[in-house]
Amino acid sequence: MEEIGFLGMGIMGKAMAMNLLRHGFKVTVWNRTLSKCDELKEHGASVGESPAAVVKKCKYTIGMLSDPPAALSVVFDKNGILEEICSGKGYIDMSTVDAETSTKISEAVKEKGGDFLEGPVSGSKKPAEDGQLVILAAGEKVGNGAKMKLVVNMIMGSMMNAFSEGLVLADKSGLNPKTLLDVLDLGAIANPMFKMKGPSMIQNSYNPAFPLKHQQKDMRLALALGDENAVFKKARSTGLGDLDFSALLNIRLDDPEGSMPFSYYKNRAFFLALIPRFGVEMTKNTRILYYFVFNAIRCTSVD
Ligand SMILES: NC(=O)C1=CN([C@@H]2O[C@H](COP(=O)(O)OP(=O)(O)OC[C@H]3O[C@@H](n4cnc5c(N)ncnc54)[C@H](OP(=O)(O)O)[C@@H]3O)[C@@H](O)[C@H]2O)C=CC1
Ligand SMILES: O=CCCC(=O)O
Known part of the structure; x- marks a missing residue:
């Protein structure tokens, strides 16, 4: 059988x-923190000293990395995939990233003559161990797999939010949360996630299968995806449809809050409250300045 390379021995990659x-x-x-390869080695895997070394040895290499910077790093950094990928070799990135990251990797790999496939997955640690993951591969339509994954995880994150709120409300209203789980499981909104996570949540047990930091990253990337679409739609609806697409700038200048992620609104509300105190009139120039200041804040915030 062909030798397969695997980069990223986190919860998912290891399984x-x-x-x-x-x-x-x-x-x-291969893993950035080498010690995480030990268990795989005990089960018969070889360990490569860098992503490039793995690609050199294997016809196909799979990546399962935490986020866009990590996914880009194993490709573009020194001793990265690009140093060895060539015709006859393929790279499959199964990490959850945005379409832009996926496209950037695809273009670079193809430029070197290699093949690229994005294949983010639905399913967590247990389905990974059982070989039951759902792979969202869009083939030549690079970016669509990434987008679909973000849409799915945005729905999942919202469901978890509503579920948590319901469990707390049940508890605070004097209801038994276990009874809530039974009732939910009988009705139209029964689903595997509530069934699987509910019992451990009411025990306050949070052994990570899908780390919260990754769900938050996915919410952030999904919001950014929504932002791209919303702002272009808005530009079209205000009659800019036949101009060059760079006319998007007009929308941003005229309405600095147009479809910004949530944190932006919070920062904006804070600054808006200050503006009257400084007596600043909102001319177009102050709006431009204001827009860049907000984006600088937004880019440096944790989310
Ligand atoms: N857990 C889950 O249920 C699911 C996760 N996913 C997605 O799969 C991906 C992996 O998730 P999961 O295994 O849970 O995550 P983990 O946090 O367990 O593992 C992350 C992996 O990325 C590596 N990594 C992080 N930063 C870098 C970097 N700068 N350079 C190189 N390697 C880096 C880590 O290496 P190191 O050990 O050195 O830190 C580790 O191998 C994520 O994109 C996640 O959103 C998708 C479906 C389900
Ligand atoms: O990205 C993580 C998804 C987890 C799941 O599908 O259960």
Whole structure:
């Protein structure tokens, strides 16, 4: 069988690589923190010293990295994938990233003659261990897999938010949260996530299968995806449809808050409250300045 390379031995990558070994594949793994490869080594995997070394050895290499900076780093940094990818070799990125990241990686890999596939997944640690992940691959339509994954996770995050609120409300209203779980499971909004996570949530047990930091990253990327669409739609509806697409700037200048992520509104509300105190009149120039100041704040905030 072909030797498969695997980059990223986090919760998911480790389970997926283990599955490949169990099914008879030869696997070479790499992880930024080398010690996380030990368990795989005990199960028969080889360890590569860099992403480039893994790609050199393997026809196909899979990546399962935390976020866009990590996904880009294993490709573009020194000793990265690009140093060894070439015709006849392929890279499959299964990390949850935005379409822009996926497209950037695809273009760079293809420029070197290699093949690229994005394949983000639905399903968590257990489905990864059981070989039951749902792979969202869009083939040549690079970016669509990434977008679909973000849409799905935006829905999942919103569901978790409503579920948590419901559990607290039940508890505070003197209801037994376990009874709420039973009732939910009988009705139209029964779903595997409530069924699986509910019992451990009411025990206050949060052993990570899907770390919260990654769900927050996905919400952030999904909001950015929504932002792109909303602002273009708005530009079209205000009669800019036949101008060059750079006319988007007009929308941003005329309405600095147009479809910004939530944190932006919070920062903006704070600054808006200050503006009358400084007696600043909102001319177009102050709006331009104001827009850049807000974006600077937004870009440096944690989300
Ligand atoms: N857990 C889940 O249920 C699911 C997760 N996903 C997605 O899969 C991806 C991986 O998730 P998961 O395994 O849970 O995450 P983990 O946090 O467990 O693992 C993240 C991995 O990324 C590596 N990494 C982080 N930063 C860098 C960097 N700058 N350079 C190189 N490697 C880096 C980590 O290396 P190191 O060990 O050195 O820190 C680690 O191997 C994420 O995109 C997540 O959103 C998708 C579906 C389900
Ligand atoms: O990205 C994580 C998804 C987790 C799941 O689908 O259960």
